[in-house]
Every structure is written in structure tokens, then in C-alpha cells.
Amino acid sequence: xxxxxxxxxxxxxxxxxxxxxxxxxxxxxxxxxxxxxxxxxxxxxxxxxxxxxxxxxxxxxxxxxxxxxxxxxxxxxxxxxxxxxxxxxxxxxxxxxxxxxxxxxxxxxxxxxxxxxxxxxxxxxxxxxxxxxxxxxxxxxxxxxxxxxxxxxxxxxxxxxxxxxxxxxxxxxxxxxxxxxxxxxxxxxxxxxxxxxxxxxxxxxxxxxxxxxxxxxxxxxxxxxxxxxxxxxxxxxxxxxxxxxxxxxxxxxxxxxxxxxxxxxxxxxxxxxxxxxxxxxxxxxxxxxxxxxxxxxxxxxxxxxxxxxxxxxxxxxxxxxxxxxxxxxxxxxxxxxxxxxxxxxxxxxxxxxxxxxxxxxxxxxxxxxxxxxxxxxxxxxxxxxxxxxxxxxxxxxxxxxxxxxxxxxxxxxxxxxxxxxxxxxxxxxxxxxxxxxxxxxxxxxxxxxxxxxxxxxxxxxxxxxxxxxxxxxxxxxxxxxxxxxxxxxxxxxxxxxxxxxxxxxxxxxxxxxxxxxxxxxxxxxxxxxxxxxxxxxxxxxxxxxxxxxxxxxxxx
Amino acid sequence: xxxxxxxxxxxxxxxxxxxxxxxxxxxxxxxxxxxxxxxxxxxxxxxxxxxxxxxxxxxxxxxxxxxxxxxxxxxxxxxxxxxxxxxxxxxxxxxxxxxxxxxxxxxxxxxxxxxxxxxxxxxxxxxxxxxxxxxxxxxxxxxxxxxxxxxxxxxxxxxxxxxxxxxxxxxxxxxxxxxxxxxxxxxxxxxxxxxxxxxxxxxxxxxxxxxxxxxxxxxxxxxxxxxxxxxxxxxxxxxxxxxxxxxxxxxxxxxxxxxxxxxxxxxxxxxxxxxxxxxxxxxxxxxxxxxxxxxxxxxxxxxxxxxxxxxxxxxxxxxxxxxxxxxxxxxxxxxxxxxxxxxxxxxxxxxxxx
Numbered sequence: 012x013x014x015x016x017x018x019x020x021x022x023x024x025x026x027x028x029x030x031x032x033x034x035x036x037x038x039x040x041x042x043x044x045x046x047x048x049x050x051x052x053x054x055x056x057x058x059x060x061x062x063x064x065x066x067x068x069x070x071x072x073x074x075x076x077x078x079x080x081x082x083x084x085x086x087x088x089x090x091x092x093x094x095x096x097x098x099x100x101x102x103x104x105x106x107x108x109x110x111x112x113x114x115x116x117x118x119x120x121x122x123x124x125x126x127x128x129x130x131x132x133x134x135x136x137x138x139x140x141x142x143x144x145x146x147x148x149x150x151x152x153x154x155x156x157x158x159x160x161x162x163x164x165x166x167x168x169x170x171x172x173x174x175x176x177x178x179x180x181x182x183x184x185x186x187x188x189x190x191x192x193x194x195x196x197x198x199x200x201x202x203x204x205x206x207x208x209x210x211x212x213x214x215x216x217x218x219x220x221x222x223x224x225x226x227x228x229x230x231x232x233x234x235x236x237x238x239x240x241x242x243x244x245x246x247x248x249x250x251x252x253x254x255x256x257x258x259x260x261x262x263x264x265x266x267x268x269x270x271x272x273x274x275x276x277x278x279x280x281x282x283x284x285x286x287x288x289x290x291x292x293x294x295x296x297x298x299x300x301x302x303x304x305x306x307x308x309x310x311x312x313x314x315x316x317x318x319x320x321x322x323x324x325x326x327x328x329x330x331x332x333x334x335x336x337x338x339x340x341x342x343x344x345x346x347x348x349x350x351x352x353x354x355x356x357x358x359x360x361x362x363x364x365x366x367x368x369x370x371x372x373x374x375x376x377x378x379x380x381x382x383x384x385x386x387x388x389x390x391x392x393x394x395x396x397x398x399x400x401x402x403x404x405x406x407x408x409x410x411x412x413x414x415x416x417x418x419x420x421x422x423x424x425x426x427x428x429x430x431x432x433x434x435x436x437x438x439x440x441x442x443x444x445x446x447x448x449x450x451x452x453x454x455x456x457x458x459x460x461x462x463x464x465x466x467x468x469x470x471x472x473x474x475x476x477x478x479x480x481x482x483x484x485x486x487x488x489x490x491x492x493x494x495x496x497x498x499x500x501x502x503x504x505x506x507x508x509x510x511x512x513x514x515x516x517x518x519x520x521x522x523x524x525x526x527x528x529x530x531x532x533x534x535x536x537x538x539x540x541x542x543x544x545x546x547x548x549x550x551x552x553x554x555x556x557x558x559x560x561x562x563x564x565x566x567x
Numbered sequence: 568x569x570x571x572x573x574x575x576x577x578x579x580x581x582x583x584x585x586x587x588x589x590x591x592x593x594x595x596x597x598x599x600x601x602x603x604x605x606x607x608x609x610x611x612x613x614x615x616x617x618x619x620x621x622x623x624x625x626x627x628x629x630x631x632x633x634x635x636x637x638x639x640x641x642x643x644x645x646x647x648x649x650x651x652x653x654x655x656x657x658x659x660x661x662x663x664x665x666x667x668x669x670x671x672x673x674x675x676x677x678x679x680x681x682x683x684x685x686x687x688x689x690x691x692x693x694x695x696x697x698x699x700x701x702x703x704x705x706x707x708x709x710x711x712x713x714x715x716x717x718x719x720x721x722x723x724x725x726x727x728x729x730x731x732x733x734x735x736x737x738x739x740x741x742x743x744x745x746x747x748x749x750x751x752x753x754x755x756x757x758x759x760x761x762x763x764x765x766x767x768x769x770x771x772x773x774x775x776x777x778x779x780x781x782x783x784x785x786x787x788x789x790x791x792x793x794x795x796x797x798x799x800x801x802x803x804x805x806x807x808x809x810x811x812x813x814x815x816x817x818x819x820x821x822x823x824x825x826x827x828x829x830x831x832x833x834x835x836x837x838x839x840x841x842x843x844x845x846x847x848x849x850x851x852x853x854x855x856x857x858x859x860x861x862x863x864x865x866x867x868x869x870x871x872x873x874x875x876x877x878x879x880x881x882x883x884x885x886x887x888x889x890x891x892x893x894x895x896x897x898x899x900x901x902x903x904x905x906x907x908x909x910x911x912x913x914x915x916x917x918x919x920x921x
Contacts, residue, residue, distance in 0.1 A: 080798050080897050160795050166772060167755045167797060257772035263756060264771065303667035328758060329769045330776035333698040337691050344683045348676065354640065355675040361647040365662050368652065376648060383640050387633040394629050396622045396693045399766020400611040403758060403793045469609025469762040471793040474801035482608040566666060
């Protein structure tokens with residue numbers, strides 16, 4: 012593991028290093044597992060980032076020879092799979108695992124051993140995926156990696172088109188990490204429903220807890236079809252099945268349906284915890300309670316349900332009937348309504364507040380701006396005829412990076428800075444954090460604003476090179492330049508995390524003057540989280556303590 | 568980012584500087600963009616055919632609505648960030664604690680629903696007009712078959728088979744001859760996308776898809792495969808030649824003729840017929856009847872080879888036959904490894920296939 016996790020366990024611990032590392036391997040403590048998830052995700056963030064950089068260097072000029080087409084195809088497959096399954100999901104699960112018991116006043120998750128099992132399944136899934144670089148061709152020879160794209164459309168995954176074992180590594184990695192995800196979802200739901208401290212009714216849970224509850228429900232429903240599809244694909248490849256084998260009468264569209272009925276809810280599985288971070292950070296740094304708490308919960312539940320009826324908007328170009336296209340157009344547009352409500356409620360929270368521009372808040376403001384644009388380009392793509400032009404072009408790539416990097420990653424960075432003092436006991440360096448923010452947001456906009464344009468000019472995604480003279484050169488150049496700003500930003504981030512661990516100022520229990528239960532215990536929290544089980548009367552128990560003359564419970 | 572000073576300035580007046588910065592970034596590349604022939608840019612906003620026009624008009628409505636939403640919400644965000652920031656002379660008191668407002672919530676629920684309704688109705692109309700358009704009797708029928716990594720085009724009514732370069736007649740008020748394509752795939756998924764003519768439609772094995780175009784101006788329209796199909800997805804390029812009715816009829820007549828059999832290149836033809844070429848390629852009037860690769864009966868009537876990856880010249884043909892990976896690494900064409908004499912003869916033969 013990284014030096015960070017070791018250092019975290021080092022604080023006030025004089026035992027030999029081997030013993031302390033052993034602690035991390037056998038731990039069932041939700042805080043340690045949360046940190047393991049997060050550190051694991053950060054390592055893969057660096058790997059996925061390197062893969063993205065290789066692709067962008069290849070595309071900086073037309074007819075470039077930086078990498079071969081085979082390597083490029085492996086890079087985009089691994090980049091997509093890594094970033095979704097082994098970066099964003101583990102980091103979000105890590106925050107959930109760390110924060111949920113602290114926020115509901117519990118001493119651990121409902122099932123600590125299942126918690127450890129889930130983490131190690133996810134971890135082994137990632138290792139299995141990357142083992143394909145050495146073992147992908149099995150006995151055939153040299154190293155390899157999956158090259159079928161992160162949604163692995165049939166029949167490219169059939170053995171006729173993907174010999175060797177690289178596709179099997181992809182299939183098994185997602186199968187194994189999917190088991191971990193299901194375990195996490197079950198654990199989140201059980202913990203939230205059964206372990207809340209006295210007084211914390213469902214209506215008094217922090218929004219982060221509510222949103223993770225909804226995410227858990229979606230996760231169970233969405234991972235199942237993915238797992239089923241992976242098993243069917245393995246049957247096709249090794250047991251003579253023909254589910255997706257078009258040469259023997261199978262259906263390529265069937266795979267698309269299976270994958271996207273997982274794949275679209277998955278987007279919301281990732282973005283709902285990101286909403287959760289924003290819903291905790293924005294109120295604290297605006298010094299106001301969240302605007303319209305019940306509406307925020309209701310809107311998220313709506314998103315959860317509707318997200319299961321929009322999957323075929325990824326398939327507008329496969330030749331569905333006009334009725335099918337019309338149905339998925341309307342469902343995809345309707346989901347913009349609860350999403351819009353959430354944006355308005357965050358704005359309502361900031362309205363009339365006193366906004367403190369610390370790093371967590373800066374990243375959340377970046378999130379609001381980028382998520383607004385991502386939502387609007389999403390409406391363009393939901394308009395199915397417009398999607399016939401924009402779908403599978405660089406416009407789509409720009410759109411979903413706006414969601415995953417511009418919205419989700421930004422709130423993740425915000426969450427890192429917000430809860431870093433709690434988890435480490437030390438403050439991060441605010442100047443370095445602001446450098447991180449500005450470098451990253453400039454790099455982000457250089458890359459992903461200009462990435463929309465080649466899509467409009469007819470550049471499809473997943474091409475390892477392109478023809479000169481089509482008006483794409485200048486945009487690809489700018490897009491690649493932006494990558495280096497983002498790298499600089501991430502370096503500032505990693506440096507900040509590591510440097511502050513040793514040199515940061517002591518944070519104290521409640522550096523942000525915040526209102527939820529995790530800030531009432533010490534930083535870092537003790538093994539047992541709370542010495543005495545807290546009792547709450549409102550959604551902001553620490554506000555009630557700090558303002559006995561004007562407590563929340565009078566108004567809720 | 569020049570240092571702490573600038574960070575602090577940005578911190579004070581973020582919105583203004585951010586707007587200025589984004590404006591400058593948008594303007595910069597426009598000034599230094601290399602001159603490119605606009606007709607070669609497959610721009611979805613330069614439509615030349617009815618489906619592309621309908622989509623373009625719809626996209627203007629969508630862009631106007633989303634643009635207006637952006638302007639409103641961004642203004643609210645910028646206003647909140649500047650107006651409600653903590654002041655230097657802050658008194659340290661907490662602002663008034665507001666928990667919500669049902670009227671406001673209702674407003675920002677109902678207004679978006681009305682916007683969605685408008686967008687949806689406009690969209691449903693365009694979906695119907697493009698997808699359910701009846702095929703007129705005068706329409707040209709083409710079967711397009713996607714292969715790793717090239718396009719096969721068959722004109723069943725005209726008896727023509729060609730590859731990678733689709734010829735269609737112009738379709739305007741004086742002669743309305745739209746082209747209706749049936750889309751099939753021989754192996755993996757592909758997608759037929761010529762942005763100036765129509766949106767993309769996938770070619771999926773075991774499935775029959777349809778699309779149509781009615782280009783209103785003659786010329787060459789560029790596109791390429793838009794669904795990842797394997798190693799050389801990037802060089803599965805597509806060219807649509809929109810001909811005048813006379814040019815098109817002439818082209819059809821030429822394509823229907825059997826292959827030229829010239830005595831001067833007998834040796835080349837012998838080499839062609841006695842090597843693996845015939846397993847994959849067809850030339851009418853010879854024993855070559857393969858279907859894995861493009862039909863070569865009128866090879867020299869095409870401007871490009873290797874699905875648009877190289878122009879169709881004698882040198883490129885030689886290079887392609889000798890070592891396809893040099894032009895298109897991962898292409899399914901094997902290197903033929905002929906000696907120089909045989910290669911000269913074979914190339915001379917292929918150059919006669921007009």
C-alpha cells in the first residue's frame with residue numbers, strides 16, 4: 012500500500028512496521044477499510060490518468076506514431092474500465108464506508124466482515140484486470156490487455172474476434188468487483204436502516220446518508236444484469252453458448268441492453284454520492300442548512316427510479332423503431348427535471364448565505380458550473396435525432412467526462428479536502444489546494460470544452476489516428492495541452508495529501524464549524540468512533556449544541 | 568497561472584476573470600486555425616440532405632433552449648458567488664437560517680416540466696419524419712455491408728458491386744432520387760456516418776437496419792465508421808460521391824461492364840489468379856470470386872484504396888500489396904511477399920482494371 016496509509020496508522024503507534032501493516036490487511040474497522048478503498052482508488056487514478064495521457068499524446072497531431080493501434084485500443088479500454096470500476100466506485104465506497112457510521116452515530120458498519128470482504132473483492136478485481144498485461148494472451152505469448160472497449164460490444168468479444176484471454180480478464184475482473192459492490196450495497200443499506208443513533212429518524216439523517224442509501228438500492232439492481240451478462244459472455248466463450256454469438260444466431264443488441272441497463276443507472280450510482288458530498292459541503296461553507304431537504308431526497312429517489320428507464324438512449328443508433336426512440340427520448344429528458352431541482356436547491360442554499368471560499372467549496376462551485384453544462388449537453392444527446400449525429404462522436408466523450416471528471420471528480424476532490432482533517436487529524440495546505448483547484452479547472456476546461464468541437468465536426472471516438480484536413484487538428488492539440496495542466500493539478504493534490512500528513516497543522520475536532528455528528532468526535536476518530544452513543548434531535552445536531560437559543564428542532 | 572499574486576486576484580474577482588479567460592481561450596484557436604477546405608469538413612452543422620437538415624433545425628431549437636437555461640442558471644450561480652461571499656468586514660454572525668420554500672420548489676419543478684414537454688414534442692416529430700419516411704418508387708436501393716475494416720456496397724437493381732466509395736445521384740427538385748440503404752454487417756458492429764448527409768445508423772450482424780439520404784448538391788462527402796469495430800476502426804473511412812444524374816448513369820454503365828482483359832498484362836493476371844488474391848477478392852470474368860475483400864473488377868475507378876487510407880496510385884498499390892501493415896496496421900489483408908518481377912506484373916495488371 013502507499014506511504015499514506017502506513018503513515019496514517021503510524022500516528023502514535025510504536026509497534027514494528029510489519030505488525031502495523033498486518034493490521035491493515037486483517038482490519039474490519041470501517042475507517043481503515045474506507046481509507047484502504049480511497050488509497051486503492053487513488054493509485055488506480057494515477058494509472059488511469061497515465062493511460063489517458065498516452066491516448067492524448069497519440070492524438071496530438073494527425074497520423075501520429077506514438078503508439079500502435081493495438082496499444083491505443085487497449086489504452087481506451089483500460090482507461091474506461093479502470094476509471095469507472097477501480098477509481099470512482101472505490102473512492103465513493105470508501106467515503107461512504109468511512110462516513111456513514113460516523114454520521115449516524117454508530118460504531119461500525121452493520122457487517123464489518125462483509126465490509127472487509129467487499130473491499131478485498133474489489134481490490135482483487137482490479138489486480139485481475141491489470142494482470143491481463145502479463146497474462147492476457149495466456150500461453151500464446153507476449154503480454155496483452157483487453158481491447159474491446161469499456162462496454163465491450165458483442166460480437167467483438169466473441170472468441171472469433173478476441174482470441175486469447177484478455178477479454179476473460181476483463182469479464183472476470185468486473186464479475187469479481189461486482190460481488191464486492193453488491194456486498195457494499197447490502198452493508199450500506201443495512202447500516203443505514205438499522206444502526207442509526209437514538210433520535211435520528213429517516214427524516215433527520217444527513218443528506219449524505221440518504222443519498223448513499225438510495226445509491227445502495229440502485230447498486231443492487233444495476234450490478235445484477237451486468238453480472239448476468241458477464242456470466243453469459245463467459246458461457247459463450249467457453250461452454251459453446253450463443254447468447255451474443257451472432258455467427259450462431261445470437262444477438263448483439265441483447266448485450267447492449269444488458270450492459271446499458273447496468274450502465275446508465277451506473278452513471279447515477281456514481282453521481283448520487285457526488286451529490287451527497289456537495290449536499291454536505293455547500294451548506295457548511297454557505298453557513299446555511301440545505302435548502303429544501305425533503306425535496307432533495309424526493310428528487311434523488313425520482314432520479315433513482317427514472318434512471319432504470321433510460322438505458323436505451325445509449326442505443327439510439329442501433330435501429331430501434333421510432334416508438335422505441337421516442338420513449339427513451341422522453342424518459343431521458345424527464346430525468347433532467349429532478350436533476351435540475353437539485354441544482355436549484357444548491358443555489359438556494361448558497362443564496363443569502365456567507366460563502367467561505369475554502370478549497371472544498373471551490374471544488375463544489377466548479378461542480379455546479381460543470382454539472383450544469385453536462386446536464387445541458389445531456390439534453391442535447393437525449394434528443395434522439397441530435398444523438399444520431401452526436402452519438403459515438405467526441406461530443407459524447409466530452410459530455411460524459413464533464414459528468415465524471417467535471418462533476419464527480421470535482422466533488423471527490425472537494426470531499427478530500429473537507430474530510431481530510433477528520434481522517435488524518437491534520438489540516439491540508441490551503442494555498443497548495445487552491446493551486447490544485449485552478450490548475451485542474453483550467454486544464455479541465457481546455458481539454459473537455461474543446462473536445463466537444465471535433466465531435467460536431469464528425470470525429471468519431473475510439474480512433475487511434477485521424478486524417479488531416481478535416482478541421483480537427485487544432486482542437487485535438489488544445490485538448491492534449493489541457494491534459495498537462497490537469498496532471499500538474501493532480502500532482503499538487505497528491506503532494507498536499509502527503510506533505511500535510513507530516514507537516515500539516517493539527518486540525519482539532521471541528522475545523523469547519525460544521526453540524527453533522529462526525530465532527531463531534533476526535534480527529535482522527537477513535538476505534539470505537541463515539542465514547543457515548545450520541546442522541547440527536549434534528550438534522551444538524553451540532554448546530555443545536557452550538558446555538559441552544561435557536562435550535563433546528565424547533566423548525567423541522 | 569503565474570503565482571500566488573494571480574491566484575489571489577482570481578480569488579477576488581473570480582466570475583469576471585473566468586468569463587474573460589474562457590472568452591480568450593475560445594477566440595485564440597479561431598485566429599490561428601489552419602485553412603481547411605470547408606467541403607472536406609464533415610460538419611454536422613453544414614447539412615446537405617433532408618435527414619441532416621431536419622436534425623440541424625431541431626438542434627437549433629435545442630441549442631436555443633439549453634443556451635437560455637445556461638444563461639439563467641449561470642447568472643444565478645455567478646450572482647450568488649459574488650453577492651453572498653463572506654465579506655472582509657464580516658461580523659462573524661451566522662446568516663439567517665432558511666430551510667426551504669414550497670412555492671419556489673413548485674416553480675422550479677413545473678417550469679422544467681413545461682420545457683421538457685416542448686422539447687419532447689418537437690423531437691418526436693423529427694424522429695417520425697426521418698425514421699418513418701416512405702421509400703418513393705424512384706429511390707435508388709443500396710445494400711451496405713460493414714466488414715473489418717471496409718465497406719461493401721451492392722446495388723441489387725442495377726447489378727453493381729463496389730467498395731468504400733458510395734456513388735449516389737443528386738436529389739433535388741428537378742430530379743428527386745433519394746437513396747435508401749439497407750445496412751448489414753459481415754462480422755462486428757459498425758456504424759454508417761456521413762455527417763453532412765444524415766445521422767449515423769449502426770450495421771449490426773444478424774440484424775437489418777435502414778437509413779436514407781437525398782443529397783441536394785453534387786460533390787464528395789466524407790464520413791467514417793462510428794462504432795468501434797476492431798484494430799483498424801480508425802481507418803474504416805467512407806466517401807460518398809454525389810453525382811449528377813448523367814454522371815451517375817455513366818458510372819453505373821461502366822461498373823456493369825466485365826473487367827477489362829488486356830493481353831499486355833497476361834502475366835500479371837496469371838499471378839493474380841494463382842496466388843491467395845482470389846480467396847478474398849473478386850474480378851468478373853476471372854476465377855477470382857472471393858468475398859472477404861473488396862471487389863476489384865473496377866478497382867481503378869476508385870480514388871482510394873484500403874477503405875480511404877491511401878490514394879489509389881501505382882506506388883500505393885504496390886506498397887499495399889507488399890506490406891499492408893505499413894499503410895493500415897492490423898488490416899486483414901495479408902502481405903503477399905512477391906518478388907519484384909511478379910510485383911511489377913501484378914501491379915500492371917491491377918492498373919488495367921478500370
